[in-house]
Amino acid sequence: DAMVIQNPRYQVTQFGKPVTLSCSQTLNHNVMYWYQQKSSQAPKLLFHYYDKDFNNEADTPDNFQSRRPNTSFCFLDIRSPGLGDAAMYLCATSAAVGEQFFGPGTRLTVL
Amino acid sequence: QKEVEQDPGPLSVPEGAIVSLNCTYSNSAFQYFMWYRQYSRKGPELLMYTYSSGNKEDGRFTAQVDKSSKYISLFIRDSQPSDSATYLCAMTRSQGAQKLVFGQGTRLTINP
Numbered sequence: 021d022a023m024v025i026q027n028p029r030y031q032v033t034q035f036g037k038p039v040t041l042s043c044s045q046t047l048n049h050n051v052m053y054w055y056q057q058k059s060s061q062a063p064k065l066l067f068h069y070y071d072k073d074f075n076n077e078a079d080t081p082d083n084f085q086s087r088r089p090n091t092s093f094c095f096l097d098i099r100s101p102g103l104g105d106a107a108m109y110l111c112a113t114s115a116a117v118g119e120q121f122f123g124p125g126t127r128l129t130v131l
Numbered sequence: 132q133k134e135v136e137q138d139p140g141p142l143s144v145p146e147g148a149i150v151s152l153n154c155t156y157s158n159s160a161f162q163y164f165m166w167y168r169q170y171s172r173k174g175p176e177l178l179m180y181t182y183s184s185g186n187k188e189d190g191r192f193t194a195q196v197d198k199s200s201k202y203i204s205l206f207i208r209d210s211q212p213s214d215s216a217t218y219l220c221a222m223t224r225s226q227g228a229q230k231l232v233f234g235q236g237t238r239l240t241i242n243p
Contacts, residue, residue: 024174060139062233063175076146077230111172119165120231122174 023047024123026111032129033101041126043111052094053120054086057109064108065084069094070116098128106130134158137220137234146243150207151158154220154234157201161222161232166205169217169236178218181206210241 025044031114033039043052051070067076069088083105085097096106108127112120137154144150152166163182167175181187181195187194193206203222207214220234 026174036133037220062234062235065230068230085210108172114217119180120176125172125174 024111024113025123026109026123028124028126029124030127030129033098033131034130035050036100039098039101039128041098041109041111041128043094043096043123045113046092047115047121048057048091049114049121050091050114051114052095053112053124054084054087054094055112055122056105057108057110057125059107066096080110092123101130102126105129132157132222133235135220135234138237139235139239141240141241143242144210146210146212146241148210148241150210150214150239151238151243152205152218152220152237154203154222155201155239156203156222156232158224158232159198159201162225163223164194164203165221165231166194167219168193169219171183171216175219210222212241212243214226215240221235 023046027042053068054066057063065077066080067086085100088094108125110125111123114120135156137208166179168178171177171202181194181196184196184198191208195204219236221231223229223231
């Protein structure tokens with residue numbers, strides 16, 4: 021029944037070692053979003069895909085990239101993780117019009 | 132000034148109490164208002180989705196929007212220990228692919 025699936029749920033990486041987080045959806049939604057949420061803070065939008073069109077937030081660091089090879093999958097690549105990138109990363113989806121539905125998140129630890 | 136202000140709490144109430152959670156906002160362009168519930172170490176779960184001013188009820192939950200005051204509320208009746216979570220308000224200008232602007236979240240504990 022899972023609609024937005026994120027893997028892995030927990031990821032540990034070393035400072036500067038590239039990491040990729042995965043999101044998939046069974047809702048066939050047009051739009052997929054990536055948010056970063058630090059402890060006791062609100063989710064912060066990094067970017068989103070409307071179909072194949074990539075939309076980056078102005079304040080998202082270049083260190084963060086994304087790929088959407090098809091409707092179902094979207095990846096978040098962190099090229100050189102720093103200690104400040106330790107956070108929960110949330111994937112969300114929506115139809116062209118309507119509510120956003122979130123996955124369970126991937127908690128990233130940077131050593 | 133943040134676009135959306137939400138008291139972070141923590142808020143602790145006894146089981147069965149009526150809970151009132153609130154957000155204020157500054158951008159009059161916001162039209163769509165949401166409440167999400169987030170359990171510890173989990174993703175946000177959509178509770179309520181409303182458009183413009185008015186009330187919406189779903190079981191024990193009621194969402195209110197007052198656009199003239201730029202104020203939204205979530206009421207929880209007959210609160211249960213399972214309602215203990217962080218509640219996030221969020222809003223956006225249109226229904227399309229839009230950036231949700233979130234409040235900081237209110238941490239709620241219902242004591243048995």
